[in-house]
Amino acid sequence: xxxxxxxxxxxxxxxxxxxxxxxxxxxxxxxxxxxxxxxxxxxxxxxxxxxxxxxxxxxxxxxxxxxxxxxxxxxxxxxxxxxxxxxxxxxxxxxxxxxxxxxxxxxxxxxxxxxxxxxxxxxxxxxxxxxxxxxxxxxxxxxxxxxxxxxxxxxxxxxxxxxxxxxxxxxxxxxxxxxxxxxxxxxxxxxxxxxxxxxxxxxxxxxxxxxxxxxxxxxxxxxxxxxxxxxxxxxxxxxxxxxxxxxxxxxxxxxxxxxxxxxxxxxxxxxxxxxxxxxx
Amino acid sequence: xxxxxxxxxxxxxxxxxxxxxxxxxxxxxxxxxxxxxxxxxxxxxxxxxxxxxxxxxxxxxxxxxxxxxxxxxxxxxxxxxxxxxxxxxxxxxxxxxxxxxxxxxxxxxxxxxxxxxxxxxxxxxxxxxxxxxxxxxxxxxxxxxxxxxxxxxxxxxxxxxxxxxxxxxxxxxxxxxxxxxxxxxxxxxxxxxxxxxxxxxxxxxxxxxxxxxxxxxxxxxxxxx
Numbered sequence: 001x002x003x004x005x006x007x008x009x010x011x012x013x014x015x016x017x018x019x020x021x022x023x024x025x026x027x028x029x030x031x032x033x034x035x036x037x038x039x040x041x042x043x044x045x046x047x048x049x050x051x052x053x054x055x056x057x058x059x060x061x062x063x064x065x066x067x068x069x070x071x072x073x074x075x076x077x078x079x080x081x082x083x084x085x086x087x088x089x090x091x092x093x094x095x096x097x098x099x100x101x102x103x104x105x106x107x108x109x110x111x112x113x114x115x116x117x118x119x120x121x122x123x124x125x126x127x128x129x130x131x132x133x134x135x136x137x138x139x140x141x142x143x144x145x146x147x148x149x150x151x152x153x154x155x156x157x158x159x160x161x162x163x164x165x166x167x168x169x170x171x172x173x174x175x176x177x178x179x180x181x182x183x184x185x186x187x188x189x190x191x192x193x194x195x196x197x198x199x200x201x202x203x204x205x206x207x208x209x210x211x212x213x214x215x216x217x218x219x220x221x222x223x224x225x226x227x228x229x230x231x232x233x234x235x236x237x238x239x240x241x242x243x244x245x246x247x248x249x250x251x252x253x254x255x256x257x258x259x260x261x262x263x264x265x266x267x268x269x270x271x272x273x274x275x276x277x278x279x280x
Numbered sequence: 281x282x283x284x285x286x287x288x289x290x291x292x293x294x295x296x297x298x299x300x301x302x303x304x305x306x307x308x309x310x311x312x313x314x315x316x317x318x319x320x321x322x323x324x325x326x327x328x329x330x331x332x333x334x335x336x337x338x339x340x341x342x343x344x345x346x347x348x349x350x351x352x353x354x355x356x357x358x359x360x361x362x363x364x365x366x367x368x369x370x371x372x373x374x375x376x377x378x379x380x381x382x383x384x385x386x387x388x389x390x391x392x393x394x395x396x397x398x399x400x401x402x403x404x405x406x407x408x409x410x411x412x413x414x415x416x417x418x419x420x421x422x423x424x425x426x427x428x429x430x431x432x433x434x435x436x437x438x439x440x441x442x443x444x445x446x447x448x449x450x451x452x453x454x455x456x457x458x459x460x461x462x463x464x465x466x467x468x469x470x471x472x473x474x475x476x477x478x479x480x481x482x483x484x485x486x487x488x489x490x491x492x493x494x495x496x497x498x499x500x501x502x503x504x505x
Binding site for chain 1: 446451452463
């Protein structure tokens with residue numbers, strides 16, 4: 001009996017260490033957030049002395065590569081004295097973080113929804129909001145495809161089609177919207193394989209498992225294994241707009257404004273275009 | 281409720297079990313007859329692999345074999361106009377590969393339980409190896425083989441990871457019950473998922489009951505001796 005009690009206690013101890021391990025992840029996350037905040041605060045003091053300023057950009061995950069690899073280095077080179085730190089995640093998560101007081105200076109989301117929500121809560125400087133980019137819904141085929149595919153409507157020529165599940169994937173929702181207004185939804189959905197996220201859809205087409213698929217233009221640009229056939233006709237789908245704005249609580253409005261102006265410059269827009277975005 | 285996932289799942293599982301049954305039993309027979317212990321262990325390890333690997337790894341390997349860009353897949357497309365990926369056939373292939381080790385191991389265990397004297401007796405009577413297999417070995421091993429077959433059927437029915445990778449998620453064609461459940465949950469449609477879950481739980485429970493029946497039969501048979 002004693003042995004059993006001892007064993008049970010040991011098991012409980014092991015389990016409690018495991019469970020406490022689960023929460024410690026969250027704790028360290030907020031710890032790093034505090035570190036970033038205090039680092040930024042010390043930078044603020046430097047603005048007064050004219051030393052280096054650091055601004056924090058919170059941007060949608062789909063913007064990570066173009067920001068990190070090209071735009072931020074370009075901006076920093078042209079503006080010595082200003083550093084840009086980027087944090088990339090789903091627009092919804094970033095919205096929540098800003099609502100909770102994260103020390104973000106510039107926010108760029110993948111949809112108007114999050115920007116509007118923050119604007120209504122008074123957390124964004126409303127006159128700084130710019131609808132900067134548009135992402136397009138495109139029809140893609142594997143690079144070696146032999147099918148006749150010239151227009152978006154030619155999607156029906158494919159035997160197997162990959163689409164994001166309209167119930168849960170935004171890209172799939174847009175695909176359905178577009179195909180419905182073209183009167184092709186019934187036909188396409190009958191032979192469509194529904195992916196649970198847009199990357200799965202992209203990879204199905206890249207692997208050649210699906211003859212055709214619908215993804216964002218920016219997804220298509222990340223791989224050489226697919227070719228864009230056509231964009232969804234403009235009047236068939238609502239626009240996927242990426243807005244940018246300055247967060248109201250910023251202490252570095254000057255630097256933030258410089259960054260937003262830079263993003264609207266011709267050279268920045270050219271970079272965005274390379275990555276598959278459509279400047280507005 | 282859309283009944284197609286259930287129909288597809290049952291069709292897939294039934295086709296798969298027929299293939300798996302013969303593949304598994306013959307593999308077991310072959311290993312059973314093998315003389316070299318070392319070779320036995322190595323081949324047994326390879327044949328058991330799909331059971332211990334994560335289904336996504338199996339799916340990856342199947343994609344690597346049958347994918348349209350890969351040698352075998354391309355060969356099938358070019359010469360037979362047959363594309364395995366995203367077809368119903370792919371669901372069967374995934375189910376067969378995943379359930380094969382179960383069938384094989386159960387059959388082998390069942391064969392090894394059989395009293396060797398019966399086999400020796402058959403040989404002294406001049407029976408061919410094939411006759412011995414069908415008339416002596418199989419009947420004695422039947423309860424074990426049958427319960428293995430039932431288990432393999434259940435595993436094929438529940439296959440998800442590898443199926444999603446090579447068969448895709450096409451409603452009415454390759455969307456099996458597990459895939460349908462996953463899609464419904466991802467869409468937040470818990471009620472829809474619940475119906476499918478009930479069906480699969482009911483079928484699986486029935487299968488386990490059947491399996492227990494057969495193994496109890498086996499016990500009674502062994503006790504008789």
